[in-house]
Amino acid sequence: MKGYILESLAQIMGAKPSRPEPGSQPEELKEIYREKRGALTKADVEAARHTHKKTCCNKWQRRRWATLVAVNLLFVVSYYFDVQVLEGALTASRFVGFHMADLNSALQVVLAYKHIVLNLVIGIVTVFILWALLGGRTFCSWVCPYHLLAEWAEYLHLWLVKKKLVKDHSFHRGARPVFYLVFALLALFTGYTVFETISPTGILSRALIYGPGIALIWVGFLLLFEVFYSRRAWCRYVCPIGVTYGVVGVFSPLRVKYNAVNCHHEGDCRKVCMVPHVLDITIRGQARAVNIDVAADCTRCGMCVDVCPTDSLNFVVKGLGKL
Amino acid sequence: MSGSPNKPERRRSPLSPKKREQNRREFLRTTALVLGTAGFSLLGFLPVVQGKSLRLRPPGAIKQPHDEQQFLASCIKCGQCVQVCPVSAIKLADLNEGLGVGTPFIDAREQACDFSCDGLQCVLACPTGALTHDLDFPADSRMGFARLARPNACLAVQGQGFRGQARGPAFQGVLRYEQIDRWNPIPVADHPYDLDLCDLCVRQCPIEIRITACAEKGSATNGQRVERVAEQLGNECPPKHAISLQPVLSEDGSSRMTPIIQEGCVGCGVCEMICPPEPPAIVIDIDKTTDTVNS
Numbered sequence: 029m030k031g032y033i034l035e036s037l038a039q040i041m042g043a044k045p046s047r048p049e050p051g052s053q054p055e056e057l058k059e060i061y062r063e064k065r066g067a068l069t070k071a072d073v074e075a076a077r078h079t080h081k082k083t084c085c086n087k088w089q090r091r092r093w094a095t096l097v098a099v100n101l102l103f104v105v106s107y108y109f110d111v112q113v114l115e116g117a118l119t120a121s122r123f124v125g126f127h128m129a130d131l132n133s134a135l136q137v138v139l140a141y142k143h144i145v146l147n148l149v150i151g152i153v154t155v156f157i158l159w160a161l162l163g164g165r166t167f168c169s170w171v172c173p174y175h176l177l178a179e180w181a182e183y184l185h186l187w188l189v190k191k192k193l194v195k196d197h198s199f200h201r202g203a204r205p206v207f208y209l210v211f212a213l214l215a216l217f218t219g220y221t222v223f224e225t226i227s228p229t230g231i232l233s234r235a236l237i238y239g240p241g242i243a244l245i246w247v248g249f250l251l252l253f254e255v256f257y258s259r260r261a262w263c264r265y266v267c268p269i270g271v272t273y274g275v276v277g278v279f280s281p282l283r284v285k286y287n288a289v290n291c292h293h294e295g296d297c298r299k300v301c302m303v304p305h306v307l308d309i310t311i312r313g314q315a316r317a318v319n320i321d322v323a324a325d326c327t328r329c330g331m332c333v334d335v336c337p338t339d340s341l342n343f344v345v346k347g348l349g350k351l
Numbered sequence: 352m353s354g355s356p357n358k359p360e361r362r363r364s365p366l367s368p369k370k371r372e373q374n375r376r377e378f379l380r381t382t383a384l385v386l387g388t389a390g391f392s393l394l395g396f397l398p399v400v401q402g403k404s405l406r407l408r409p410p411g412a413i414k415q416p417h418d419e420q421q422f423l424a425s426c427i428k429c430g431q432c433v434q435v436c437p438v439s440a441i442k443l444a445d446l447n448e449g450l451g452v453g454t455p456f457i458d459a460r461e462q463a464c465d466f467s468c469d470g471l472q473c474v475l476a477c478p479t480g481a482l483t484h485d486l487d488f489p490a491d492s493r494m495g496f497a498r499l500a501r502p503n504a505c506l507a508v509q510g511q512g513f514r515g516q517a518r519g520p521a522f523q524g525v526l527r528y529e530q531i532d533r534w535n536p537i538p539v540a541d542h543p544y545d546l547d548l549c550d551l552c553v554r555q556c557p558i559e560i561r562i563t564a565c566a567e568k569g570s571a572t573n574g575q576r577v578e579r580v581a582e583q584l585g586n587e588c589p590p591k592h593a594i595s596l597q598p599v600l601s602e603d604g605s606s607r608m609t610p611i612i613q614e615g616c617v618g619c620g621v622c623e624m625i626c627p628p629e630p631p632a633i634v635i636d637i638d639k640t641t642d643t644v645n646s
Contacts, residue, residue: 107434119453120429120478127478133427137479140424145480148427200381210389218396219424220450225395226388230428234443234453238430243446265381266388 031316033278036324040274042202045308045323048316057318060288064312073294073337080337088330088343095170103237118171118233119224120151127151131159131276132269133230136223139215156276164277168263168270169302169329173236174228174247178260181251182302185259197258199265201305208268228262229269260302270327277324281346284322284330288315290338297332297341307332310340395449399423404448406456407620407637409441410464410492411474411482416638419451426481428453432473438525438536440464441473457494459620459635464494466557466619467527467536490558490589493640495618497552497594497633499610505632506549507596507608513549516540517625524624526555529564539625548608550596552622552633558593558615565589591615594622614645 039045102114103121115122119133129151138144159167169175188194211223224230228250231243254261263270286309293312298304306326309315322341332341343351366374398404404423408414409432414422432455433441440462441455448454455473457464466489474482486492502508517539518524525536544551553559565588593615596608610622610633618640622633 115434115476116429116431116478118429120427120431122431122476122478129427129478133429137425137427141421141479143425143480145478145484147478148480151478197380198377199384200377203381203385206385207388210385211392214389214392215424219420220396220399221424221426221428222392222395222450224428225446225450225452226392230453231446234428234430238433238443241445243452246446261384265384 032321032323036278037275039305039323039325040271040278041205042200045305045314047314052316054317057288057315060318061313064293068292073292076292076337077294077296086334088334092170092329093176096173096176099171100173100233100236103233107237117230117237118173119230120148126154128155128158130229130269131155132272133221133224133227135272136211136215136221139212140219140221142219159273159276160279161281163280163282163328164273164275164324165270165327166277166280166282167273168267169327172229172269173232174250175263175327177232177247177251178254178263181255182260185255188255189259194256199258199261201265203265204267204271207266208271211268223268227267227269229267263302274325277326277328280324281348282328283324283344283346284326284328284333285342285344285350286310286315286320286322287340287342288318288320289340291340292338294337296335296337300331300335302327302329302331395452398447398449399451404444404451404454405637406444406448406451406454407459407495407618407635409436409455409457409473409482410466410471410489410494410617410619411477411484411486412455412494413481413483416640416643422481423450423454425479426454427479429478430455431476431478432482435468435472435476436464437468437472438462438465438527457620459623460631461624462524463620463624465526465536465555465621488589489561489619490591490615490617492617492619493642494620495635495637496639496641496644497612497616497618497622498636498639499612499632500634501628501630501632502609503632504628504630505609506627507610508601508632510607511549512545512547513551513627514543514545516543517551517627526621526625529560548596549627550608550610551625551627552610553594553596555621555625556594557619557621558589558617559595561589562592562615589615593617614641616641 035046103117105111106113106115113124118130120129122128127147127150129148131152134148134152185194189196214222226246228247231247235241235244250262291310293310297310298307301307303325306323309320330343333343345351405419408422412422413425430443433443440457442458444451444454444456446452471486471489474484474486499505506513516522520540522540524539526539527536528542531537531542591614594610594612597611598606599609601607618635620635623631623635626633
C-alpha cells in the first residue's frame with residue numbers, strides 16, 4: 029500500500045517508474061518470466077492479437093464516451109430546459125442542489141482570494157470524496173470534455189505519424205508539476221486565477237453550456253499542436269487538473285490491475301495509453317509482483333483493458349475484486 | 352531508489368551520444384513549453400491592467416470601483432448566477448477580457464437587472480462568495496450609479512411625452528410588470544406606453560417601484576409615511592429614493608423636468624435599458640456607487 033502511494037506520487041511528479049531491485053522479485057514471478065522466454069513467436073502474438081480484435085469491441089471506450097457525453101449533456105440540458113439537475117459548469121456546479129466544486133478551480137480561487145466560504149468547502153469535500161472513490165484521474169478521461177476532443181485529435185496524429193507526415197515530439201513529464209507550482213504561485217502572489225484563463229476544460233464546459241466564444245480559438249490551437257507536434261501534449265505535460273486528481277486517485281480503491289501470468293509483453297497497452305509510464309510494469313522483467321496495481325497517474329480510461337489480448341489488465345475495486 | 356552504499360551499484364551503460372542529444376533537445380523543448388504556456392497565460396493580465404475588463408457586475412459582486420481584483424479572484428467562473436436569473440441579464444465574459452474570462456457581467460442597455468427574482472437569486476447561487484451574501488435586499492446592492500449623460504437627448508428635459516414601445520418592436524429585453532404578471536417578466540416590446548411626459552426611468556426604476564408598493568401597503572393600513580413602513584417591514588422597503596423628476600429652469604427661462612439621481616440608486620441599469628433615445632440619455636457609471644458619490 030505504502031509502496032503504491034509513494035510510487036504513484038513519484039510518477040505524478042514526473043519521475044520515471046521505479047524498476048524492481050535485482051533479486052527482489054518473488055520466485056513465482058521469475059518462474060513466469062522464465063517459462064515465457066522464447067515460448068511465443070511473433071506470429072503467435074499476432075494471431076492472439078487478431079483473435080482478440082475479433083471478440084473485443086472497445087467496451088470501456090464506448091462506456092467512457094457515453095459517460096463523458098452524458099455528463100456534459102446533463103449540464104447543457106439542465107440549463108436549456110431549466111430542469112435544475114446539474115447547474116453550473118465543470119468548474120463548480122450543483123447536483124440536485126448539492127454543491128460540487130472542481131478541486132483545481134477551487135484551489136486557484138482559494139489561493140487567489142485567500143478566503144473560503146462554506147458552500148465552497150462543501151463543494152470541495154463532496155468532489156474529493158467522489159473522485160477518491162471513483163479513481164481520481166477518472167475525471168480526466170470520463171468527464172473532461174477536452175479529453176474527448178484530444179482523443180480524436182490523437183487518432184489523427186497517430187494516422188499522420190503512421191503516414192510519416194508528422195513526428196511526435198515528447199516533453200519531459202516533469203513539466204506538469206512545474207506548471208502546477210507555477211500556476212499555484214501565480215494565484216497566490218498575483219491574486220488572480222491565472223490558470224482558469226487558459227484551461228480548456230473550463231473554456232469548453234462553458235462554451236457547451238453558455239454558447240461558444242473566441243476562447244475556443246485557444247482550444248483549437250491546443251488541438252492543432254497535439255495533432256501536428258506532440259501527442260496529447262496538454263494532458264500529458266501541462267494540465268494541473270490532472271495533477272490534482274492524480275493525487276486524489278492515490279487514495280482510490282478503483283484501479284487497473286496487471287496480472288503477469290498470461291501477458292505477452294508485446295506492448296499493445298502502452299501504445300494506446302495516454303500515460304504509458306504507468307504501464308512500464310508490463311515490460312518483461314519489470315513487474316515487482318505477479319499481481320500489481322497500475323499507479324494513480326492512470327486515468328482509468330480502460331484503453332489498455334480493451335486492447336489487451338490476454339486479459340492481463342482489468343478494472344478492480346480494492347476489496348471487491350474485478351469489475 | 353538510487354543505490355545505497357552497502358548495495359552494489361547497478362551497472363548502467365553510459366548514454367550514447369544520440370540519446371544524450373535527444374535528452375538535450377527534450378529539455379530545451381520542455382523549457383520552451385513551460386515558458387511559452389506560462390507566458391501566454393500572463394497575457395490575460397493585459398485587459399485587466401488596461402481596465403478593459405471592467406464591467407457592470409451582478410448585485411453583490413465584491414469590488415472596489417476601479418479594482419475588480421477580489422471579484423475576479425473569487426469568481427470560479429461556473430455561471431450558476433447566469434442560470435438562475437429570470438430576465439437573463441447576466442452573461443459571461445469571453446477570452447478578450449483576459450483574466451476576466453468566464454466572469455458574469457450585465458449589459459444594461461440590452462437587458463438590465465430589474466430584481467424581478469426578488470430574492471437576489473444570483474447571490475444565493477454563487478458558490479464562492481464572489482457575489483457576497485452580505486446583502487439581503489435589492490436596495491443593499493451597489494452595482495454602479497446612474498448619470499444623466501446626455502441631458503439634451505432626454506425626452507423629459509425636452510418636455511416631450513412618450514407613446515409606443517419604449518425600445519421599438521425589435522427589442523428583446525424583458526421586465527416584470529407586477530400589475531400585469533406578478534411572477535413572470537414580459538417583453539418590453541409587448542408593453543407600450545402612453546405618457547404625456549416621459550418618466551420611464553423613474554416609472555420603471557425597481558427601487559422606486561418598491562417604494563411605491565410599500566407606501567401603498569402603508570396607506571392601506573394606517574397612512575404611514577414611507578420611512579415608517581420601511582422601518583416596519585425591514586429593509587425590504589428601500590429606505591431611500593433612487594430617482595425622481597424634478598423641475599429645473601432651462602436656458603430659455605422656461606421650467607422643465609429633469610431626472611435627478613438620488614442616494615438610493617443601486618446602479619441596476621433599468622433606466623439605461625428603458626430610455627427611448629439611441630444612445631440613451633441616462634447611463635450607469637460602473638466606477639461609482641452611491642457610497643462613493645454621496646459620501
